[in-house]
Amino acid sequence: MQKRHNDIWFTEYQTRHLRLGLSITKVLANIQTPFQHLLVVETDEYGKLMALDGAIQVTEKDEFTYHEMLAHVVLTAHPNPRRVLIVGGGDGGSAREAVKHPSVEEVVLVDIDQEVINASRQFFPALSAGLEDPRVTVLTMDALEYVRGKKGEFDVVIVDSTDPVDFAEGLFREPFYRDVHRALNEEGLIAAQTESPFTDPDILTGSALEMKRVFPIVKVYWGAMPTYPTGMWTYLAGSKVHDPEELRSPLPGRTRYYSGRIHRASFVLPPFLEELLAERNE
Incomplete structure (x- = not known):
């Protein structure tokens, strides 16, 4: 035995x-x-x-796939991103990716939970390294409140949120997108994570409809994220002027998932996803 x-x-x-x-x-x-x-x-x-x-x-093994796709698509679609706002993202991954762009002069990260920031600094040094960059300012407060008071201050806003429950639910709604639109300058772009089209299609399609009420250009893109539900993850890119499919600024420093070819390919949607979005737009 x-x-x-x-x-x-x-x-x-x-x-x-x-x-x-x-x-x-x-x-x-x-x-x-x-x-x-x-x-x-x-x-x-x-x-x-x-x-x-x-x-x-x-x-530790797969976070780079998510953070690189969330950050770099809109940062390279902007011709000269200098000021970046990150909503959420207390682990530091999106900040780490943002500061890979030489044009970026300032990153403001607003997360409501100081304990997330503390845990990342203690247990995930490769992630939290982004928080230690001198260009990064970390604020512990409600991002909805912070964004509401800004006007024309940022080139790019990255919404690195948790699932749309409790305090994060408002980050997927039209009033928040209107506040972001106001906080962006005339060439501004926004990127937001929008869950899996298999397990949460209503979040993707609902968020897309909400953002389209505010931004004249809104496109869905996607990438792999193994430990998130189903492994297929979607994002929204909203823009005042520029088509987010096009690259306008230099590619960032070393990446492991994102590239210029991945950038363009990420906007090529499988037919089922195109059909899903078309059905909800009818």
């Missing part, structure tokens, strides 16, 4: 009928912040993992 074997798993219930499980070797943090439950664990397959309210936010 062999000895019995025990192991510990982290399981994310991505829908009522879909879950992702990862074996873990250590629990590094397990706290309730003023806004959400925060968990950091060491996994066998993906290295360190941070989850908020049970949803995976980052893992």
Whole structure:
């Protein structure tokens, strides 16, 4: 008879009928912040993992696919991005990518939860390195309130939000997009994550309709994100003037997923996704 074997798993219930499980070797943090439950664990397959309210936010192994696509598409579509606002993104990944662009002079990151920032600095140094760049200012406050008071100050806004529940729900609605439109200058662009078209098609299509009420140019693009629901992730790019499919500024420094070819290809939507968007626009 062999000895019995025990192991510990982290399981994310991505829908009522879909879950992702990862074996873990250590629990590094397990706290309730003023806004959400925060968990950091060491996994066998993906290295360190941070989850908020049970949803995976980052893992060491695959976070770059998400952060590079969220940040670089609109930053290279802008002819000269100098001032960048990041809404959310307390882990620092989007800031890390933004400062790879030589033209960027200032990044303002606004996240409501200081504990997320603290956990990233403690457990994810490759991510939080972006927060230490001298061009980056970190503010701990409600981003909805912050954006509401700005006018024509930013070239690019990157919405690196959690799922649209509780305090983050407003980040997917027309009033917020109107505030962002006001905060951007005349050539401004916005990028926002919009979930999986398989598990949350209503979030994608609803957000697209909300953004189209504000921005004259709105396009969907997508990329791989293995530990997010279904592994296929979508984004919205909104613009006042410039077509986000076109590259106008130099490519960033070293990347592992994003490239000029990936930029253009990401706007090529599979037929099912084109049909989904067309149906909801009727």
